[in-house]
Amino acid sequence: MRLSVTCGRLVDPASGLDQVTDLHLADGRVVALGEPPEGFVPEQVLDAAGLLVLPGIVDLGVSLPEPGGGRHASLRSEAPAAARGGITTLIGLPDTTPVIDNPAVVELIHQRADAAGGARVLCSGALTQGLMGERLADMATLRDIGCVAVSNARSPIVDSRVLRCALEYAATVGVTVLLFPAEAGLADGVVHEGAVGARLGLPGVPETAETIALARALLLVEASGARVHFCRISSARGAQMVAEARDRGLPVSADVSINHLWLDETAVEGFDTSARLDPPLRAAADRQALRAALADGGIDLVCSDHRALDADARLAPFSEAPPGASGVDLLLPLTLELVEEGLLSLSRAVEALTGAATLLGLPGGSLSPGAVADLALVDPDAEWLASPETLASAGSNTPFLGRDLRGRCVATLIEGEVVWQAGADWSARTP
Amino acid sequence: MATTTPTALRDIQLDEEGRLVHFLTTEGLSREQLTAILDRAEAFAGVGERAVKKVPLLRGRTVVNLFFEPSTRTRTTFEVAASRLSADILNLNIEHSATRKGESLLDTLHTLEAMQCDLFVVRHANSGAAHFIARHVSPGVHVINAGDGRHAHPTQAMLDMYTIRRHKGRFEGLKVAIVGDILHSRVARSEIHALKTLGVAELRLVGPKTLLPPGIETLGVELYHDLRRGLEGVDVVMMLRLQHERIQGPMLPGAGEYFRTYGLTRSALEAAAPDAVVMHPGPINRGVEIDSSVADGPQSAILRQVTHGIAVRMAVMAEVMGASPREAS
The missing domain is CATH 2.30.40.10 (Urease, subunit C, domain 1)
Structure with a gap:
């Protein structure tokens, strides 16, 4: 052709x-x-x-709708939806049911994605078996069957010894680790711990949930030499920690969700469940700092953080509604709007949308001959x-x-x- | 292009003319609206002292007590209040029934609506539950929040306001201290909004850092970690109940130390103004947040609060149902 x-x-x-x-x-x-x-x-x-x-968007770290998702969304709906949004590659997280910790699940997803059409669907494999944070997953096997990274998704690894071993082993196998920095004991709230959450009486997730997890992971990256990408940085301090670590020469990168560049903690006013996200939308100053970090490269990538939920899922009191927002349709226009605002050059915006390809050594992300x-x-x-x-x-x-x-x-x-x-x-x- | 305006806090408790149709929170209501409720409660207070303790204001209307969390005193006072207004009352303790069977909150609600109820009095363990229900009921059905998670307990706050007004005759110039577990307290949040709107001179929150949520200072309150300093010269002391699970959790060392540092004893109360009134939403933990000699002492208004609760809840019910005061006589 x-x-x-x-x-x-x-x-x-x-x-x-x-x-x-x-x-x-x-x-x-x-x-x-x-x-x-x-x-x-x-x-x-x-x-x-x-x-x-433009090179097609490479959207890192989405929640795959199957296996084990809701009733309405499927790869058949979401992969074509992503393509309509200019996304040519979706990189799914391993937190499906069953978890992507064995070749059979990877093959199932690849088969269903082939049948679905639309965006190419790639998998990240589990970092620990069942994402339980206890025993290492078969990372080499998962890499060989086509997983482009490994991750524990949003499941915590409480034991620092396990995280240390996981990073050392990932470095041995040569796979990039996607980490969601959230300290389990501090991350069980539903909104940012701040003025809005205090007033609405919603349990908060403090900034330290992110920064403590980042600090631990960065020290272990330094010791292990693992290549780590931090997903969904949500705080000013977190963005600063990643940028400083990179300046020190650590092999780290980071992304931010488009939601966190446009919204802050006030979006949950009136108990609006559509603004319940994980990590939560933080203070206005955090949003400004995340924007600045994306502009100056302190944060490498912007992503949709896509999670399609059934329509009735958010029809519940705030704390009972599952977190997450659908985003594959919105990532492109909301990023282009940052160009229009003068925050990003068009070139930087495209780099932030497609840079996951370079980061993980994937096809796409370029218009060069070949x-x-x-x-x-x-x-x-x-x-x-x-x-x-x-x-x-x-x-x-x-x-x-x-x-x-x-x-x-x-x-x-x-x-x-x-x-x-x-x-x-x-x-x-x-x- | 402008940044997005999310589904903002449209005050769903008011109709287009600004009239109260649901009572979900004291936040955002005007001083006039709060005062109107207190005035109305004043008028109802006499009803309980008559031989026939009923007015026909809500005759033929159905009130549903929809309690997703156990409660005795709040539910009972709502029941008495509804009965004095001649309404029919249905008590549903959902924690034992429908939602346990997997029925969603919304489905439970629509089922009850199909029975043509006029007013839901809702208690739920999650913040925002009453807002959620108010947003989904049919037009003409009213919702009163009887406590949602840590968010709001506006009728409790209003009966506290009523009690303060009875004792002090005014709000202007008053110094008020709220003492204890602010973090988990829906009562405290509703009291803060009401007291600020009604114009107290100074509002203090007193407690250890573990029980004062970061960001609460943005509500125009002063934070104190020392009980005696926090009570210095105050006219009203509002104690909060310390839930048992807080004592066992990581936020506090234990009941004994809590009582020594934040328990309201006669000696601690000496720091307050000599005529300071002591309040507590109940049920009290004697020897944990308050000493018996204070709870039963001359400055305590705790039992009167319960009595006032009935008149205040009658007033709120009549207000949201749009029942005209003329019919009350």
């Missing part, structure tokens, strides 16, 4: 490219920029005039409203419902194939 994307604004932070030109794809890869190669005849041409042509042709074609001016009807995810559990958005993916290509394309207002021409 040969395909040309013409006249789009190509933005590729990996190669420093930002230029209006043509892009030519063949056999699932980028073959040329600008002039097509000698004798190249495309079977399909996508007119991208007025559009951004790269796997995972692309998102984006109309930066398309305006739309977040509503259960416009969101492709089966979960409409998001604190952004009813919000005006700007910027929408109009076509998504994975390995050079169009997997999603908007109708009506924009369509491809076939010569």
Whole structure:
């Protein structure tokens, strides 16, 4: 399959490219920029005039809807929804039921994802068996069957000796560890421990839940040499600790959820369960610091932190509603809005959306010749409203419902194939 | 583009004209609204002293006591209050029944609504439960919060306000101390909002750091860790109950040490103004947060609080049901 994307604004932070030109794809890869190669005849041409042509988003650390999820969301709903949101690779956490701690579960997910279409679904395997924080999982086996990282997801590892061994073993096997920094004894609240939680009488999670866990993990990274990525930094102090550790030369990186860049603790006012997140939305000053850290690279990546919940899950008193928000539809427009606000350059925004590919050595994340042709074609001016009807995810559990958005993916290509394309207002021409 | 405005705290306890249709929290109500409830309670206080202790204000209406958490005194006073207003009363102790069988809170609610109830009096272990129910009941059905988690217990706070007004005749210029487990106390939060709105001069929270939630100071209160300093010159001392599980948990060393440091004894009370009134939402733990000589002493208003509870709850019920005071006579 040969395909040309013409006249789009190509933005590729990996190669420093930002230029209006043509892009030519063949056999699932980028073959040329600008002039097509000698004798190249495309079977399909996508007119991208007025559009951004970006490497597809690589969304690190989502909750997979199956096996064992809710009744409504499935890979069949969420992987295509992600593709519509410009995401070409989803990296799932191992906290499925059963847990991704053996090859059979990985194979099941890969099979179902193949049948589902849409975004490529990759797995992170368990760091400890059953995520129980007691015995190490078969990390080498999981790596060999295709897991791109290992993680204990949101399950705590209370025993520091286990964490130490897990990091040492991961370093031995050569897999990156995704850690959610949360000290178990301090993290059993439902909102940020601060003014809003104190007033509403909701149990709080203090900032120290994050910083204590980070401090322990950073010291063990230093001792073990493990490559660790911290998921969902939520506090100013946490962002600062990661940045300082990296400056000291530790092999660490971090991400922040798009929710935490737009919302703070006040979003739970009125006991709004759609703003119940883990880690919780923190103070306004934390939000500002997270934004600044994403802009200056102190935090590497922005992610959706996607978790699609059944519609009735949030119909409960605040503490009884499960945490999490659907996000694959919203990650792209809400990140582009940070560009519009002047917080991020477009290049930095794209880097933050796609950098997980480089971080984990995955395909995609680049428009350079030879790269796997995972692309998102984006109309930066398309305006739309977040509503259960416009969101492709089966979960409409998001604190952004009813919000005006700007910027929408109009076509998504994975390995050079169009997997999603908007109708009506924009369509491809076939010569 | 503007940042998102989440489903903000629309005050769902008020209708479009600003009238109280649910009573969920004392937060956000005006001084006039709080005073109106107190005035109305004053008018109802006489009803209990008459030979026929009933007014026909809510005749033909059905009040459901929906208690997801065990309670004796609060439920009983609501029951007496509803009965004095001539309402029909249904007591449901849900902790034993439906939700145990896996029925969701919302389904329980809709089932009860189908029985054409007019008012739900709700107690629940989770903060925000009464808000949740108020948001999902049909129009015309009212909700009174009888305690939700650590969030609010507004009728208790109003009967405390009533008691203060009876004793002190005013709120302006008063110095008030709330002592004890603020962290877990729904009563304290409702008292703080009401006292600030009613215009007390000074509001102090007294307790160890483990029982004062970070961020509470943003409500315009002063924090004290020393009991005697916290009580110095105050006109009202509001003690809080210390739950048994707090004594066993990591937040406190034990009941004995708590009594020595934060227990209200006669000697500690000497720091307060000579005519200071002592209150407690009950049930009291003698020898834990309060000494018997104080609880039963001349400055104690604890038993009168319970009596006032009936008139205040009648007032709140009548208020949210929109029953006109003219019918009360």
